Amino acid sequence: MESVSNRVTTTLTWSNSISTSSLQIPQVFSIRCTKRLRVCCASDRTQKMTVSVTGATGFIGKRLVQRLHADKHSVRVLTRSRSKAQLIFPVKEFPGILIAEERDWKDCIQGSNAVVNLAGLPISTRWSPEVKKEIKQSRIKVTSKVVDLINGSPEGVRPTVLVSATAVGYYGSSETQVFDERSPSGNDYLAEVCREWEATALKVNKDVRLALIRIGVVLGKDGGALAKMIPLFMLFAGGPLGSGQQWFSWIHLDDIVNLIYEALTNPSYKGNLLVF
Template sequence: MSTSTTPICRPFSPRSNGRHMPIATTFTCYLQYKLQQPARASTTTQRPAKTDEMTISITGATGFIGRKLVQRLVADNHKIRVLTRSMSKAKRIFPANDYPGIIIVEEPEWTKYIQGSTAVVNLAGTPISTRWSPEIKTDIKNSRVSVTSKVVEAINAATIENRPSVFVSATAIGYYGTSEGETFDETSSSGNDYLSEVCREWEANAQKVDDTVRLVLLRIGIVLDKDGGALAKMIPLFMLFAGGPIGSGKQWFSWIHRDDLVSLILEALSNPAYKGVINGTAPNPVRLAEMCDRLGSVMGRPSWLPVPEFAVKAIFGEGASVVLDGQKVFPKRAQELGFKYKYPHVSDAIRAIISS
């Protein structure tokens, strides 16, 4: 025997207001009506994630800047492809147990992994703070210019679906040349010395990237942290009470804390307003003597033993210009874009570095 159930509700709409129905029946029908309606999209604006997950290919990842950048990107759950010329070095710096998601790729395979990446960061370059033999000068240029060319060729060869949308390529404030009295920002012209020449070629190759790719050229200053760069050489001398400025100490020192530089790179990756040339320096350059005074003060050591110019030239030859000559560079574009420096003053940066 079949039993039919007569629905207690006639077609219900909010406009009917349930007229001619008992209150209980009206409420039941209203619930039934609501459950039958298709789900409506929420009109509440969701706060976006700080940075959408990206797949980022990085040259120079094993270097002083690259190591810190990889750490930050991994902490933010991005997928990292380390493009290296030394698999053994990269595996030593990024052991699989500590960096399980990282893919390490040697140079012949770079193209395959660049294509399909969301972004590429190019930090490759042989250190310049050494004696410049003809061979070293060739390597200084090729490690920047040639690598950049290879990266750009790989990006441009990709189909539009697989092409990275952002290319952040390092260059250097050496682009501007050196000066005691002149100040420089992103609109300043290039100098006429060897490093200026290298930087011009470096940037020119990066600018060959396809127009569909957002290009950011970071002209990086002197990067400060304790495990690399200039400070790593200076701190031991100050510990031994043998610290002091190099040469006259009057040369300008356009610096940036490594954490701020990494934050600037992260902004360049995620913020479409970042494009073209951006100086990677802090907003308050100082003369080298002041920098050494601040370092000595924080460490409780005097800055009293200058390194004479002739000694620096004897050790570094033509490469002495890196430390004996300076430039006063301001990050005009970064400030216009509203970038917030954690360490705008060198005393704050040094204090944080020494106490870490």
């Protein structure tokens, strides 16, 4: 993968014939190094899917649902607040989207081709002991419920793919150490959360293809980390955004949505494949 400046976009195209051995992974992939990655998905032309999505009202989830709906896939929004989801996905703009509260998740998951699990309390807040507990439980509980519902689905109506979010927090943090996808887990609170989060997802039925995506900071003009963190970027980034010298990884909203979209249909995506 070529290094890029903040004025250059790297284009990386996958086809349905890709194998994991053909992926070009840099020998050193630092969490301090960031790149804008544009993914052109060959799977955009595949057959229509039925996809159940947790965390659909969040920053990434909203854009993913918009993308799936625009491409005529059937979307089932798994939520704990129907009223909130209905405000974000009004019927006039999103006809055909099914909004389901927890009591109806089982019926939604059964018969779906795939499940995308993005649920979790945002971490960009003050961490009191109570908030730290909720950050972890919000991820573990929903992931556990999704896995149990998938595993309990009869063969024939069981989803064949689970794309579950995790985070680069798995590696811990350091001002000097360089991390890549082969690095061991860290020893801090976020690393602990990520280990338990991933371990829960890994309990899914072995016949279900699991793709765990370790995500860093997601940036987009419509919200997410950018609005809250831009002063920190300027003070502590260690260099201009996209220069390759900043102390954290980031990815654009559209790019992470493209990656999730591709992971839904590309059989090469399994295990801990992607780190951003």
